[in-house]
Amino acid sequence: MKKYKVAVAAILLAGVSMTFTSCIGSFTLTKRVLAWNNQVGNKFVNELVFFAFWLLPVYEVTALADMIVLNSIEFWSGNNPMEASIKAIDTDHGRYLIKCDGKGYDIICQATGESTRLDFNSETRTWAVETSNGEMIPFMTFIDDQHVKMITSDGDFHTYELSSLGVMAYKSDCRINDLAAK
Numbered sequence: 001m002k003k004y005k006v007a008v009a010a011i012l013l014a015g016v017s018m019t020f021t022s023c024i025g026s027f028t029l030t031k032r033v034l035a036w037n038n039q040v041g042n043k044f045v046n047e048l049v050f051f052a053f054w055l056l057p058v059y060e061v062t063a064l065a066d067m068i069v070l071n072s073i074e075f076w077s078g079n080n081p082m083e084a085s086i087k088a089i090d091t092d093h094g095r096y097l098i099k100c101d102g103k104g105y106d107i108i109c110q111a112t113g114e115s116t117r118l119d120f121n122s123e124t125r126t127w128a129v130e131t132s133n134g135e136m137i138p139f140m141t142f143i144d145d146q147h148v149k150m151i152t153s154d155g156d157f158h159t160y161e162l163s164s165l166g167v168m169a170y171k172s173d174c175r176i177n178d179l180a181a182k
Helices: 002-019 028-038 043-055 058-077 164-181
Strands: 085-091 094-100 104-109 115-121 126-130 136-142 147-151 157-161
Touching: 028 043, 028 058, 043 058, 147 164, 157 164
Parallel strands: none
Antiparallel strands: 085 094, 094 104, 104 115, 115 126, 126 136, 136 147, 147 157
16 A cells, blocks of 8 residues: 555656746745845854744745745746836936836836836847837847947937947937937
8 A cells, every 4th residue: 555655646746747847947036035135244144044044944935935836927927926026216307116027117107107118028139118009119139248239319220339438429329310300
């Protein structure tokens, strides 16, 4: 009877493990707890908190929650619910809420409720902005680690270096196009 239970358990374990193949997941919750621990104090305090979290089983619970719930959601939906965040930014023009969903940003003016969506396509390495009719318009594409292709004020794309000189060149090109349009 005992061999039967072990065989059934082994078959069930093998079956369950096949459903999770190729899905390690990002373990975002566990990484956030570890990141918080790294900011608690000096290395001795961090070590004490780390040890205490293993004894209390904080890390075990977060790892289990990541494995069973959060990584499964990430696998099936493509989004990890822990990656979503909202930050408030106060400017001279008012307060803006920035929502991050792991694939892009929604920028919302708190006073008017107007929203702008920015999305990143990792395959093409391109940032795009959503228009009022839902169309995505690309405005920046990473060519390599040192260059980007940016849209200018005349609607053309030009390549710029990722440096202070590249930023100055981009600003200059946009000003020249703005003056030419007047």
